Amino acid sequence: MFRSALALLAVATLASGCASSGAVPKPFPKGPTSARSRPEGPSETGTVDNYALTSTALSLRGTPYRSGGDTPAAGFDCSGFTQFVFAQYGIRLPREVKDQFEMGKPVKPADVMAGDLLFFATTGRHATHVGIAVGGDEFVHAPSSTGVVRVERLSQTYWSRRYLGARRID
Numbered sequence: 001m002f003r004s005a006l007a008l009l010a011v012a013t014l015a016s017g018c019a020s021s022g023a024v025p026k027p028f029p030k031g032p033t034s035a036r037s038r039p040e041g042p043s044e045t046g047t048v049d050n051y052a053l054t055s056t057a058l059s060l061r062g063t064p065y066r067s068g069g070d071t072p073a074a075g076f077d078c079s080g081f082t083q084f085v086f087a088q089y090g091i092r093l094p095r096e097v098k099d100q101f102e103m104g105k106p107v108k109p110a111d112v113m114a115g116d117l118l119f120f121a122t123t124g125r126h127a128t129h130v131g132i133a134v135g136g137d138e139f140v141h142a143p144s145s146t147g148v149v150r151v152e153r154l155s156q157t158y159w160s161r162r163y164l165g166a167r168r169i170d
Contacts, residue, residue, distance in 0.1 A: 050115035076142040101127035107166040
């Protein structure tokens with residue numbers, strides 16, 4: 001009884017109004033994180049140390065979800081989370097997911113690396129959710145209204161079916 005109630009709760013939480021894009025990406029390559037520059041912020045070329053950026057993102061695990069939230073104290077929604085993390089390194093991202101999806105350059109699934117933005121279609125056919133790749137098959141994000149900032153696997157059926165693409169912000 002408890003197991004089926006828990007499974008039903010998980011499905012209901014993840015499926016709240018989401019639609020599948022049909023895209024199924026390959027898992028991210030495993031390997032060391034590639035540093036693009038200094039951990040303290042952007043270099044002369046505007047790039048950031050991926051290790052530092054993902055460390056900042058991971059340090060925010062457990063922060064509650066809040067629609068419209070864009071600070072650790074207020075909580076985060078998905079685009080507020082990515083905007084906040086990149087801002088710590090002097091990189092301005094737009095506030096809306098659809099606008100973040102237009103930033104940087106597209107990255108093939110096999111070339112995704114830590115620090116890349118990952119986009120999903122959860123409530124339609126266009127980008128409506130964003131997270132940050134942390135390496136391997138994992139990404140960190142601020143999920144639904146019942147969640148907290150957490151790490152999940154792209155290979156999970158829910159996320160792999162909704163994956164739209166990745167962007168590298170240089």
